[in-house]
């Protein structure tokens with residue numbers, strides 16, 4: 688069974704912000720968004736893309752100066768064939784991966800749009816805040832706590848504009864509210880972020 692083999696393959700990819708738990712959340716959220724929108728989607732391709740879309744951010748795949756989406760696209764065929772994933776669906780998996788980031792524009796294919804929105808939503812709300820705080824001092828995005836708070840602010844302001852499906856926009860509103868509340872309270876408790 689290819690799913691079990693793929694899960695076994697991705698086991699080492701743990702990370703507080705973009706590891707296997709993120710992969711699973713994005714898969715479940717993409718399915719949920721598709722259901723809410725009554726969209727016909729291929730669950731197999733969403734599953735494969737979910738567990739491989741960020742592998743370009745992990746050793747031994749990551750390449751300096753190259754977007755992690757492109758690295759994942761370059762490597763996913765070989766991995767998918769090795770776990771006996773249906774060959775004819777690999778093209779769709781690549782399309783999903785190529786547009787997954789909030790800064791990328793997904794294609795018009797249902798799977799790619801819902802997946803892009805699911806991955807973007809995972810940077811928003813309480814889970815988005817948790818992920819960003821978890822990488823303080825560990826990743827280039829967040830050298831220190833203050834930079835992480837400004838990134839949360841930036842995501843609050845900009846990510847809602849990167850959602851394509853109505854279902855994701857609705858969910859995005861709730862997550863924006865959670866971020867706003869957090870930022871407002873933190874501002875009050877730190878003299879407008881001065882004392883972070």
Ligand SMILES: [Fe+2]
Nearest residue numbers: 740741787788
């Ligand atoms: Fe990514």
Ligand SMILES: [Fe+2]
Nearest residue numbers: 705740741806
């Ligand atoms: Fe991701």
